[in-house]
Amino acid sequence: MTATPADRSGSPRRYVRPDHGMDRRLNALVRWLTAHGVSLLGSRVLTVPGRRSGQPRSTPVNLLRLDGHGYLVSPRGHTEWVRNVRAAGGEAELRLGRRTERVVLTEVPVAERPAVLRVYLRRWGWEVGRFVEGLTPDATDAELSDAAPGFPVFRVTPAA
16 A cells, blocks of 8 residues: 555554565665664664564664654554564664664654654655655644654663
């Protein structure tokens, strides 16, 4: 399913699937670079157990730092990594090169997401613009609030 403008209005089922060509190759390249210590504007490799297989699943993500906290945003919506994080109770690992950090990801309430989304779009809008159905950092508060349910956001804290 490809997201439609109606999905942007906050569907909690919104999911923009990666195409089988360029998206997969680009993700593989970013994952490889990040795993080898080259962070592209905050990229990390997120590893979480698969919700069905239990096997580790890894994907590149952009770690946003805001007001002393780390955040992960899913610009494609309710993706496989989001579903796996939820099934794993938020336990995950973030890796940059040889440094692996065990973290807990806590989903941010929908009402708190617009402020994080705005900063995320300022930082990575050029990269994720085709997945966010026209949202920009200049979107109104109402537009961001309407779209927020379709964009999972997780606060990152170190695991105990």
